[in-house]
Amino acid sequence: xxxxxxxxxxxxxxxxxxxLIGTNxxxxxxxxxxxxxxxxQPQLELxxxxxxxxxxxxxxxxxxxxxxxxxxxxxxxxxxxxPIRQIPTETLAEIFVWCLPTxxxxxxxxxxxxxxxxxxxAAAAPLVFTIISRDWRRVAVSTPRxxxxxxxxxxxxxxxxxxxxxxxxxxxxxxxxxxxxxxxxIHEARVDYYATNFPVTCSLGIGSSTGHVHPQLDITVxxxxxxxxxxxxxxxxxxxxxxxxSLSTLSFSFFHQLSPSSFPTLESLHLYDxxxxxxxxxxxxxxxxxxxxxxxxxVLRKLDLKQFYARDQKYLSLPCNWGTMTRLAIxxxxxxxxxxxxxxxxxxxxxxSLQITVNEEMSNSxxxxxxxxxxxxxxxxxxxxxxxxxxxxxASLIDCIQSPSLRSLSLxxxxxxxxxxxxxxxxxxxxxxxLELDGTFLPMVLTECMSQTPNLITFxxxxxxxxxxxxxxxxxxxxxxxxxxxxxxxxxxxxxxxTNKHQVMGRQHHSELVSMTSFTNAxxxxxxxxxxxxxxxxxxxxxxxxxxxxTSFSEAELYTxxxxxxxxxxxxxxxxxxxxxxxxxxxxSPEGGMPRPENITHINVESDMESRYGHGAVVIL
Numbered sequence: 276x277x278x279x280x281x282x283x284x285x286x287x288x289x290x291x292x293x294x295l296i297g298t299n300x301x302x303x304x305x306x307x308x309x310x311x312x313x314x315x316q317p318q319l320e321l322x323x324x325x326x327x328x329x330x331x332x333x334x335x336x337x338x339x340x341x342x343x344x345x346x347x348x349x350x351x352x353x354x355x356x357x358p359i360r361q362i363p364t365e366t367l368a369e370i371f372v373w374c375l376p377t378x379x380x381x382x383x384x385x386x387x388x389x390x391x392x393x394x395x396x397a398a399a400a401p402l403v404f405t406i407i408s409r410d411w412r413r414v415a416v417s418t419p420r421x422x423x424x425x426x427x428x429x430x431x432x433x434x435x436x437x438x439x440x441x442x443x444x445x446x447x448x449x450x451x452x453x454x455x456x457x458x459x460x461i462h463e464a465r466v467d468y469y470a471t472n473f474p475v476t477c478s479l480g481i482g483s484s485t486g487h488v489h490p491q492l493d494i495t496v497x498x499x500x501x502x503x504x505x506x507x508x509x510x511x512x513x514x515x516x517x518x519x520x521s522l523s524t525l526s527f528s529f530f531h532q533l534s535p536s537s538f539p540t541l542e543s544l545h546l547y548d549x550x551x552x553x554x555x556x557x558x559x560x561x562x563x564x565x566x567x568x569x570x571x572x573x574v575l576r577k578l579d580l581k582q583f584y585a586r587d588q589k590y591l592s593l594p595c596n597w598g599t600m601t602r603l604a605i606x607x608x609x610x611x612x613x614x615x616x617x618x619x620x621x622x623x624x625x626x627x628s629l630q631i632t633v634n635e636e637m638s639n640s641x642x643x644x645x646x647x648x649x650x651x652x653x654x655x656x657x658x659x660x661x662x663x664x665x666x667x668x669x670a671s672l673i674d675c676i677q678s679p680s681l682r683s684l685s686l687x688x689x690x691x692x693x694x695x696x697x698x699x700x701x702x703x704x705x706x707x708x709x710l711e712l713d714g715t716f717l718p719m720v721l722t723e724c725m726s727q728t729p730n731l732i733t734f735x736x737x738x739x740x741x742x743x744x745x746x747x748x749x750x751x752x753x754x755x756x757x758x759x760x761x762x763x764x765x766x767x768x769x770x771x772x773x774t775n776k777h778q779v780m781g782r783q784h785h786s787e788l789v790s791m792t793s794f795t796n797a798x799x800x801x802x803x804x805x806x807x808x809x810x811x812x813x814x815x816x817x818x819x820x821x822x823x824x825x826t827s828f829s830e831a832e833l834y835t836x837x838x839x840x841x842x843x844x845x846x847x848x849x850x851x852x853x854x855x856x857x858x859x860x861x862x863x864s865p866e867g868g869m870p871r872p873e874n875i876t877h878i879n880v881e882s883d884m885e886s887r888y889g890h891g892a893v894v895i896l
Contacts, residue, residue, distance in 0.1 A: 285317060367411075368418040374400045381426035381460045381519070384444060419453030426460040426519075429504070431497060438500040442507045449511050456516030456540050459508070463501070463522045465549050494525075501526045505533045516540050519579075521547035531564045536571060543577035543602070544569075548584070570594040581606035581628065590617055597621050601646075604628035608655065611638045611672040618642045618676065625649070630689075631672065632657050633664055638671040647678040651685040651711075660689050666696040674701045681707060688714030697723040704728045708766075711735040716744045718793075725752060725763045732811075733769040738821075743774050747798040754798075754805040767806065771817040796828055800835055803846070807839055814843075820850045 287296055292310065295302075302310060354360075362370075375382065382401065401422065404415035415421055425448055433441070449457060501522075512535050522530065527548075562585065569575070575595060584607050585593060597620040608630050609617075618624065619642045627644075628651040635657075654669055656662035684707055688694050694716045700723060707728045712721070712735070721736075721744050736745055752763045799818070806813035828836070828848075840846050 364414055367414050368420075371401065371404050371415055371418060372420045374404075375421065375424075376400065381458055382422075382424040383426050384448070416451055419451060419455045422448055422451035423453075423455040424458040425449065426462070428462050428464070429501075430464045433500065435496065435500060438503060442504055445504075446507050449508075452511075452514070454514065457511055457514045458517035458543075459511075459515060460519035460545075461504075461508075461521065462519075462547075463526055463549060465523075498525060498529070502529050502533070505529055509533055509535060512538055514540060517543040519545035519547075521549060523549045528564070531568055534568060534571065538572045540574065541572045542574055543579075544572065544575060545579040546583035548582050566592075566594055576600055577602035577626075579604040579628075581630075588613055591620060599623060602626040604651075606630045606653075608632040610634050610636070610657070611668065611675075612636060612640075614672065615640045615642055615675055618644065622646075627651065629653070631655075631669070633668050633672075635665065635668060637668055638675045641675045641677060644676060644678045646680060647676075648680050649683040650676075650678065650681060651687075653687040653689055655689040661691065663692045664688060664690055664694060666694070666698050670696075670698040670701060673698055676702075679703070679706075683707070683709035685711040686713070687711075688716070691715065693717055694720060696720065697727070699724070699727065705730065707731060709733040711737075712744070713737040718744055718746045718749070721745065721749055722752075725749065729763070730766055731764045732766050734764070734767060735771040735773075737773040743793045745772060745794050747794050750794055750798040750802040754802045755809065756805065762805070765809070766811045768811055768813055769815040770813065771815075773817075773819045774821045796832055800832055803839055803844065804835065807842060807844055812843075815845045816847070818848045820848075 287293060290296065291313070292306075359367075384402065401415055401418075404421070405412040425445065427441070427445060429441075449459075505526075515538050518538075518541055520527070520530065565583075565585075573596070576599060578595065578600060579602070580590075581604050588607055588609060590605065590607075590613075591597070597617075600621050601623055603617070603621060603624060603626075605617075605628070610632055611634070614629055614631060615638060618627070619640065622644070623646055624644050625646050626649040627647060630653040633654055633656050654664055656664045681704070684699075684704070686698075692715065694714060697720045704727050708730060710724070710728060710731055710733070712724070715738065738744060751759065753767065755762045803813065803816060836846060836848070
């Protein structure tokens with residue numbers, strides 16, 4: 276019987292009982308006999324088909340098994356001739372080194388790339404290379420450049436056993452670095468934070484006092500753990516080239532006690548005081564210990580004291596070779612005269628970050644910093660952050676800093692009050708390539724800034740408090756059109772716009788601070804379309820709207836934005852949620868407390884778009 280005949284003969288529509296199939300008809304005795312006779316042949320053929328299917332299935336199973344054996348045989352031998360096996364060990368090691376992440380600043384002990392800044396698998400290097408194969412592990416372990424950088428986060432709950440395992444891992448890691456200079460960061464979590472968020476009543480071990488603390492925050496255990504950690508690190512101290520310490524007052528005292536007489540190769544030092552405000556370095560004893568520590572660093576070139584203070588702001592009394600310093604960061608709220616006195620001793624300075632407290636004293640002592648390429652200023656007025664900043668005094672300070680090589684500038688106003696004048700109007704910013712503004716500036720301030728910085732490549736603008744600085748008129752000045760054949764910032768390639776950051780971070784000071792963005796979707800999209808076709812096309816654009824913003828995009832606008840992304844623009848638009856609960860749960864993250872980069876040239880880092888509550892709804896990513 277052919278397939279066609281078979282198909283036709285067993286069609287239910289051709290059955291003599293077709294009209295009864297699917298009904299509630301009760302067959303008669305005669306019909307029952309007819310049905311039984313009718314089913315004899317199809318049941319016989321069904322058995323034959325099942326037998327044939329079993330035979331074919333067994334045949335197919337055998338063939339698939341043979342196929343798998345052949346595939347395994349071929350792949351096993353192909354692996355032996357894989358090109359990567361022909362790569363010399365030295366070349367493979369170099370490839371591993373190039374896979375190391377450039378951000379964060381230090382390597383971390385992490386194999387979970389998804390948790391580490393949600394970036395690519397390269398973020399887990401170098402540990403990931405030790406779990407691929409025996410040969411790769413051998414190459415990785417024997418390549419010192421993979422292991423001469425490490426960041427360690429120390430949460431306060433760690434037991435002695437946990438600490439011992441962490442110390443063993445750190446020691447093994449650094450031993451693999453051979454004789455190379457070491458970049459090392461250690462961040463100790465704040466105790467007071469955990470005492471606040473994890474209330475457990477227990478004895479503090481001092482008399483009969485009790486308090487609300489983490490159940491494993493015994494000060495004796497923590498002190499012993501930290502001393503054990505520092506003792507394990509000190510054998511490597513002669514190779515420290517970059518050191519970042521974010522420690523409590525007690526732990527700093529341990530570090531001082533256990534330190535060698537000299538750190539002969541240390542060129543970069545970052546200190547962060549986790550103790551009470553100004554408590555660590557304000558006392559005479561602590562100041563002397565700090566001075567002694569600095570005197571043991573003969574080749575120090577970079578000093579970051581953003582959260583570490585010299586007594587009475589007498590920084591020049593510290594035993595540093597100021598004349599050879601290339602980077603300085605001080606977060607002590609220096610008045611202009613003291614800032615200029617320090618800068619006058621640092622002719623080779625290349626990177627500067629200062630927090631300035633503006634008083635009423637005009638500056639007139641000019642300092643020449645011919646090599647300065649990056650400057651970051653955080654400014655507030657004497658008397659508190661809610662005092663208006665005296666722009667003439669700030670401008671006089673800026674005018675006194677002669678920096679013809681300046682390429683990167685960051686200005687942050689710590690006051691919620693509006694900055695009404697551009698303080699850099701008296702200096703040349705023609706060569707500036709990177710600009711970051713953070714605060715509340717009048718639109719006219721941004722207009723003057725734009726006209727003064729013709730060669731800008733990267734621009735970042737953050738609105739901290741009230742109305743947003745960026746207007747449609749600014750975007751129009753940056754947009755090429757028949758009415759604007761020579762737009763400003765023709766070399767612009769990276770732009771980041773963060774709106775109402777201070778509200779997003781949950782620190783509103785006044786009820787009237789809620790505001791909406793002052794530029795429209797149409798102006799933004801027209802700007803993006805124009806710049807995508809420019810001589811220097813836009814590469815990155817990040818926009819972060821506040822929780823209070825009512826911004827929404829139409830389907831047509833979203834279609835245009837997606838087309839821009841498909842054509843190569845790295846575009847991200849987010850909207851922050853209103854924070855529901857500001858308490859952050861404890862998380863022992865390998866990158867916890869990681870220092871931020873010294874420069875502001877990076878822009879495409881997703882973590883920068885996030886607040887402590889996450890970055891919320893994604894408009895387009």
